Every structure is written in structure tokens, then in C-alpha cells.
Amino acid sequence: CLPLTADGDMAMFPTALSSMVSFLSAITLIGTPSEIYISGTMYTYIAISWILSAMIAAHVFMPKFREMKFTSAYEYLEKRFDRTVRICVSLSFSSMMLIYMAIVLYAPALALSQTTGLNIWLSVVSIGVICTFYSSVGGMKAIIWTDVLQAVVIVIGLLAVIVQGLITVGGFKQTFSIASQGGRIQFDSISFDPRTRFTVWSLVIGGCFNSLSTYGFNQTQIQRYIAIRSTRGAKQALLIDAIGGSFIVLLTILIGVIMYAYYADCDPYTNKQIEHIDQILPYFVMEVLGDKKGIPGIFLACVFSGSLSTISSGLNSLAAVIIEDFYKGLMSRQLSDERQGFISKILSVVLGACIMLLTYVVSHLGSILNATLSLFGVLEGPNMGVFVLGFLFPQANRRGALVGFFSSLALQLWMFLGAQITQNQMESDSLPLSIANCSGTMNSTLMNWTTTTMVSTFLK
Template sequence: MNNLPILDITIILIYLAAMVLVGFYFMRKNKNPEQFTKASGTIPGWAIGLSIYATFLSSNTFLGVPGKAFGSNWNAFVFSISMPAAAWIASRYFVPFYRRSGNISAYEHFEKRFGAWARTYTVICFLLTQLARIGSVFFGIALSLQALTGYSMSVIMIVVGVCIILYTVLGGMEAVIWTEVVQAVIKTLGALLILYLLIAGIPGGIKTVFTIAQSHQKFSLGSFSPNFTESTFWVVLFYGFFMNLNNFGIDQNYVQRYHTAASAKQASKSVWLSVALYVPVSLLFFIIGTALFTYYQVHPELIETVKQQVAGERLSTTASSIEITQLASTLKPADYGDKVLPHFMVTQIPTGVTGLIISAILSAAMSTISSGMNASATVFTMDIYKRYFHPTATEKEKLRALYISTMVFGLMGLSTGIAMIGVKSLLDIWWQLSGIFAGGMLGLFLLGIISRRATGHEAFTATIIGVMVILWMTFSDSIPAKYAFLINPLHQNMIVVVGTLTIFLVGLLLTAGKRKRSRMVVNEEFKETV
């Protein structure tokens, strides 16, 4: 690490080593699949709540949210505002549903409800979502550490990835949860420390932040007009509500935690605790982004390095310094928002404190990645390996499959992160990918639990139609200009909303139509009999 003082390097290495040692500590408990996947149902509700909160608070939040607030406004905070409504539905209906089922996989009930195809479809969607999530989080780590170390983003991802894979593979779900409890505290303190250092470096402090931010409309939550072609308040609200329903209702990362609690009541409390923590802390990161904007408005000369760096990355390696400077002068805050916080850390934070904050960023990333790896391995083992390849697998064989698949998904997520190098906005790319994969899963889930009369035939037809709508909305931008009327007019965040509603409503309509036809047939038979 050629740019960091020895003290900062030491703090980071101690943190990474401690996480690996936690994995070794819990390794001795992993004697069977139940312990590896749900810690034998012995985790207290408060620890699960902190664990869910830590999973929400990934490096996408740590870096992407301040970058978004720096480059635009607080429109993305509406996502957090939608969480309590989704949490109420989850604690009231979803948690009891999964606790009664007893299935560690969130997707096993799809087969019982609609057939094997439904289980396979949702499993594939979930695993693709996890690759997108893990990859974007790996990318977030590298984005921050590259500015601090000078090493390539690929090397950073590989080094950190090895540590994460080690403690997740060794420790199982219990290691994941208890490390996330520690990480939840570390990352929250890290965010508060960053905000303190920012305010301390701004003449006039909070008053200046408020004045400058208000003059640039930084506190705006977006337009309240009924416009779904742009990222308005309503677009983000609907997107957030459906995505949070997906998280609490169909995402293995969260469903698996419901089974680690001693009771359904403890599991429900964990959902509310995670929301009670995440909403105000996510607001804290928007405040950090706004404070960063103010800081560089007060010290405009300090931001030139970032603009030059981004301009250099966009041009070819043979570009002259004059060309780079010309492009840098045209860049807007949204073009380099994700790089501002790492730049502030490397240039303005004292030695020793930098190591602590980097550890906080690492903890934000590690909790999401380790959780995603464990959940993906659980789904693969229970829904693919045991279901299709080895139905009579012994406990020892399933445990071995869990170990191997955890490692494989960690490596696949790492590869996805490397492939994301060069994206413009970390938060935007994650929102887009998750919306594409999640829409079909949630629509099918809601159809299954709300409509008791819907069968596999109606569900399959509705899912095919819904997937076609999702694909059209996602890729219609590539349609030639002469067929512009076929291009999706809605904002990309509406994909999960429209996709979910399409599958759910089409399924209901097909079911209602079937019942109507059945009644007509009965009436005709009755008339013939009379």
C-alpha cells in the first residue's frame, strides 16, 4: 500500500485478520448444514436486526449515496422512506409465513405452489441478483481503496475478496451474523467520524452547509409531479417499496435470517430494528454527500485533482494534458460523485483515522458480500444440488456442497466486480441490475400468497408475459429510431414495479377468467340435464 502510512496499513491488516479469525472460531461449530445455514436457530433478535441493517448498509450506501447526494440531491433518500411500509407487511405476513413453512430456502414453497419450473425460475433470478449485488459491492471497495493505495482495482478486489471468502466459508451463518453485528457498529461510527471531519473543515460549519446546499437545491426529494419518465419522488418511492418488499419477502439473505431467530416474534422484531437503524443512518450518508459538496464549493481548488483523474480515465492513454484539462472543465458533479469521498479521505483525513475509516468501508462491503455468499450457497445446495443432482444427499455431503458453493459464488461475485470497472454511477448500476432480476420473483411470490386459486398454468403464463415486459423495458433503448414508438417511455427504476404488477395482475385476470369459464360450463351442463 504505497500511499498509506504504516499506522493506517496496520489498522486495516488487523481488521482483516480479525475477520478471518472469527471464521476460524466458528468453524468448529459447523458440524451439519442446519448450523451452517441458520446457526441452529439460536441467534437473538437484536443481533439479527443489526445483521440485516449491516447487509443494507453496504459499500453501495457508504460510497454510492454520498456520491449521489454530491452529484444531484436527496431524491434517492425516498428509497429509505419507503422501507417502513414494506417492513410492516413483512413482519405481519412474510415472517410468520416462512417460520411456519420451516424451509430454509425462500424458494422451496414455489414448487409446492406452482411446480418445479417456478422454483427454478426464482432461484436463477436470485442468483443473478446476488452476482450483481456482490459484484457492485466489490467494485465499491476497489473504488475507494484505489485512491488511497495506488494499486489497481482488480488487485484490491482479489486481496479483500480472499479474506471475505475465507471467513465466510469457514464460519457459516453464525460467523456472518456476529461479524455483521461488529461491522454495523464500526461502519456507523465511521460515517459519524467522516461527517465530523467534513464539518470541521468548513468555515461556518453546519450553517454554511445548510446555506450552500439550500441555494443549490440539494435537499430536494425530487419532483412531485406524476411523471414516471424521470427519477421523480414517486418513481423512487414505488421502486423502493417494491424492492424492499422483494428484500423482506423473497430475498434469501433476509429470509434465511428469519430462521436463525429463536421465535417468529424475535424475527419480526429484527425486521423493525433493521429499519429503525437504516433509515436515519442512510439520511446520515446523504448529509455526508451534501457536506462534501459544500466542502468543495468552499475549497474549489481541491476538487481539480478528481476532475483531472476522471477526465484521464475517459480519454485514451495517449491524450495530452491539455485535452484532459479541457474535458475536466466540462465535467459536472454527477460525473465524479463516487470518487469524491475517497479523495477527501486520502487528502484531508489524519493518519490513523484514515485506517479506521477504511476499515469501516471494508466492513460495509464485507457484511453484504459474506451474507450474499452464504445465501447463494444455501440456495444452490437446497434448490439445485439436493433437488436435481443428489436428492438423497447425507448431512456430510450437503455440508461439503455448502462449503464448495460458498467459495464458488464468492469467486463469481469477485469476477463480476472486476467486470464492472468503469461504470459511471455505483448506485445507478446496482439499482438497474437489481430491478431487472427482482421484478419477476416478487410478482410470482405475491400471486402465490394472495391468490389461492391461481394454479401453475396461470402463473407460468403470467410469468412469461411479465418477463417479456421486463426485457422490453430493459433493452428497448437499442430499438432503431424509426421505431421510436416502441421504446420504453418509463424510467428504468419502474422496471421492477411494472414487472411485478404485470405478473401479479395477469395471473389474477387469468385465474378469474378460468373461474368464469368453469361457471359457464357448469351452467350449460345443468341446462342440458334439465
């Protein structure tokens, strides 16, 4: 399975960086700063959940997957239960990844549209075609080494925005003073009310379970476990992935604080200068840093790197799942590495086209971060439940796995749909924004921005 698992011959550190950026997409780079801008810094606790879940995955689940050496994680479910369970969970994963990658594709197109004036759909098609071509050319080794370069670009881009932003606002002290006065610096929400946007419990405990589904059972991650030379190296890679991811998300949180300090008295969303709250970061980059040569370009490279790494990894993992779980199983055929590589490239092109079509649906969702969190809660939670049942409960059978999977899926869908129906009836807990000092504005306007209510907790 050389094209899909790199023949198990990859070094630990580059694979760790590749794993890190696979889910630190443009959703994190654009969505997290806008989330901090409207909701404050409670989201910082998510970093703790990532490290905890990575430790659990590294010591409990990852060694077992390496022992089995399955190309598709869902082969385990057939071995443990039966083929029906395998197909159901595999279909759920495939649906989730298609929608997730559509969201990832939409985010950089949004940034490109805001910063260059290009039509957003022209941007979607351009980015989608380029990324699909790039993903179909090489196998796992090419994706991993390209991800390493993209990880470097992401860090450089974020640091460039932070440094220039702090200089513009007046330094750390001034930035945090303004943000504190606006209620953005907060770490003390311990409410047990499930309607509260962010609490310590939902972020650390709920976030741990949610990110465990990514670190422990997501096909994209498991392919990287198998690609590393040793189990010890795979454990180290998981921890580096979590720590590095936490560092990057902290950088995006700092950017959100900087943006609020700059726009504290003239919010561009309330003032109708941007159409969506997720446009605020590219708008900030162009308004504040647009005259700094190279900064807008570095920012765009940063965002595109996040999306390219995620989509290329996602296409590769989806190709592996479709070939192993559906093509080989339904056709009852064995494939040579050469034939499998050819089919995976064709699948990458077809899946890339599907993702571009799904992007139209994504454009009508609310906050891209909240949309992604809700999606992962609905679909990846039940998937993880089946794996945990199989690993930790020896007496569980196929009937219990199927009943549990569909019951969990139905409950999650009920919560998700209920949240969509009632979201306008619930009081928003977003923090106030002001346009008191905008040009031509005489009165202060406070705006509570209502986002898509989150069903579950939080992922990478």
C-alpha cells in the same frame, strides 16, 4: 441445516444488525453520497419506503415463511406451484446475487485504489480472496456475529467522516447554506413524469415495492427469519433492520451534502481529478481528512465492513439455494449436516471466484448505485411477483405463475435495454457542478453528468 440457518437459535438484536448490514453494503456507503452530490436530497424519501415495506413483510409474509421452515425460500414455490416455477425463480435470484456481489466487491476496491494508490485489480483479487476465505470458514452463526461488529465499524466510520467534514466546511449552518444555494436541498419533486430522476412517488411507492422484494422474499433475509428463536423476535428484527438502515442511509446523505458544500466551486470530477463520480467520497476523505490520523483507516474499515457483510451473507444464501434447489433436487439425495456444511464451503470458494471475474464487467458500468438499482428492478421484481401471486391469490396456478414471471422479466429487460440505448439522447436532470475557483481555472464550467437511467426504484 445448522450451517445455513443457525439451527433457529439466534437472538433477535444481533440478527437484526446482521440483516441490516447485509444489504447496506459499500454500494450504499459510496454510491449514495455521490448520488446526493450530483442530484440533491430527494433520495431521502427512500427511508420511508424501507420502513413501510418492512412493516408489510413483518406482518404478512415473514410469519408464513417461519411456519414452513424451508431452508430455501423457493421450496415454497414448488409446494405452491411446481418444480419448474421454483427452478426459474431460483435461477433468477442466483444470477441477481452473483452480479450484485460483484458490484459490492468493486466498490471497496475502488475506494482502496483511490486512497492507497494500489492497482484496482490487485485490490479486487485481494478483497475477493480474503472475503471468500472468511465466508467459507463459518456458518450462519459466525456470519451474524461478525456482521454485528461490522455494523459498529460502519457507524463509527460514517460519524468520523461527518464530524471532521462539518468542522472543515464550517458547521451545519454553513454546509446547508452552501448546499441550498447550489440546489442540493430539495424535497418537493412531485412530478408524474417517469423520466424524472427522483420524485416522492417513485421513491416512496416504487421504493416500497422494490424494498419489499428484499425484506419479504430475498433468500438472505429469509434465512435470518428462520435463524431467530421466535416469530415475535423476527418481526422486531425486521423493524430494527429498516429503522437502523434508514438511519445509516441518512448519514450517507449528510455526507453527500457535506461533500457538495466543500466542492461547490471546484468539482474534482469536472476538473479531471477523479475518473469516476463514485470516487468522490474516498477522494474527499483523503484530500480533506487525510492528515487526520486514523480517519482514512476508519473510512476504509467502514467500506470493507459493508462489503464483507454483504458478500458473506450472499455467499451463504447462494450456497443454500444451490444445495436445496439444485443439488438435492437433481441428485435426489439427502445430505447430513456435516456433508452439507462441507459442500457449502466448496460452493463459497467457487462462487467467490465467479464474483471476482464478474467484477471486470461491473467496472464498465456507470454509477454503482444506479447499476445496482437497475439490476434489482429487472430481476427481483418478477421474483417478488411470483411470491405475491402464490401468497395472495389462491386460484393462481403454475401456468399463470410462469406466464407472469417471463412476461414481467421480458418487460423489465426491454425497459432496461431501452434505457441503455437511449440514455445519451435524453436530457440529463443531474444538477450543475462548477470549477470556477479551482487552481488554474479561469472560467466556470457547468457539467451535467449523465448516469445510467434507472429502470426501477430503489433498494437498500
